Amino acid sequence: MRFSAREMLPCSAASRKRLAALASGEKLFHAYIFEGDRNTDKPGAAEVFAKAVHCAGPGEKPCDLCLSCAKANHGNHEDIVYLTREGNSIGVKQIEDLQMRLRGKPFASERIVAIVDEAERMTPQSQNKLLKTLEEPCGGNIVILLTSNAESLLKTIRSRCVSVRLEAAPGALSGASVTLADDFVERLFAGGAYYELSRIVGVAAERDDAEDFLNALELRLRDALVAASGGARRAESLRFIDCANEARRGLGGGLNVRYALKTMILKMLS
Numbered sequence: 001m002r003f004s005a006r007e008m009l010p011c012s013a014a015s016r017k018r019l020a021a022l023a024s025g026e027k028l029f030h031a032y033i034f035e036g037d038r039n040t041d042k043p044g045a046a047e048v049f050a051k052a053v054h055c056a057g058p059g060e061k062p063c064d065l066c067l068s069c070a071k072a073n074h075g076n077h078e079d080i081v082y083l084t085r086e087g088n089s090i091g092v093k094q095i096e097d098l099q100m101r102l103r104g105k106p107f108a109s110e111r112i113v114a115i116v117d118e119a120e121r122m123t124p125q126s127q128n129k130l131l132k133t134l135e136e137p138c139g140g141n142i143v144i145l146l147t148s149n150a151e152s153l154l155k156t157i158r159s160r161c162v163s164v165r166l167e168a169a170p171g172a173l174s175g176a177s178v179t180l181a182d183d184f185v186e187r188l189f190a191g192g193a194y195y196e197l198s199r200i201v202g203v204a205a206e207r208d209d210a211e212d213f214l215n216a217l218e219l220r221l222r223d224a225l226v227a228a229s230g231g232a233r234r235a236e237s238l239r240f241i242d243c244a245n246e247a248r249r250g251l252g253g254g255l256n257v258r259y260a261l262k263t264m265i266l267k268m269l270s
């Protein structure tokens with residue numbers, strides 16, 4: 001099961017690139033700690049990493065085109081395992097179940113990637129249990145611990161993991177991309193014309209700016225989705241989110257910035 005959606009800020013384009021590079025590099029480690037502020041979307045970042053590890057496409061990973069990437073995008077990749085707290089903590093039984101899964105064979109790829117959200121919620125007993133897996137990794141499997149405070153993990157756990165620090169996108173809380181996204185969403189729902197919308201996105205001409213804009217746009221559209229009173233508005237919001245997602249995947253896949261944004265607007269207006 002995938003993590004449920006929470007209000008979080010997307011990781012910066014730089015963080016996501018770093019993860020993708022790490023995942024497609026020659027040396028993969030068997031355990032990582034991804035640390036970032038409470039509001040930083042660490043599950044999303046871990047998914048990018050897991051997707052890149054499993055990606056079967058040629059060239060830059062994740063390709064977002066291969067079967068493996070498609071499964072990961074739908075949250076149903078057989079070899080990406082999600083672990084999240086039950087109640088207030090992650091108990092020993094949950095770790096034992098995870099270990100059982102890690103001892104089995106991967107179904108569709110070479111390795112299993114296990115993502116533990118809010119790893120600081122592991123009880124000391126759970127952490128000690130997990131330590132066994134970190135000391136004696138099974139096959140090429142990878143365990144990723146997500147946390148907003150790595151200090152709260154046992155030192156023995158930390159010493160066995162490669163630490164990666166994640167930052168939220170610089171424009172995620174304030175700044176140009178949010179202002180642009182607000183402006184864009186307002187005009188979009190008001191039935192703005194193509195030229196109005198394209199003038200707004202024209203400011204985000206650089207790839208990184210465009211990625212940050214699309215992240216901010218998606219957050220705003222999700223706000224609109226939550227606030228939607230009627231079914232029509234909901235459906236419209238969902239459709240716009242899909243369009244924004246598609247543009248972001250296109251950019252990630254190397255699509256020309258102007259072309260990706262232009263296509264997104266045309267699809268939104270169609």
Ligand SMILES: [Zn+2]
Nearest residue numbers: 055063066069
């Ligand atoms: Zn792929």
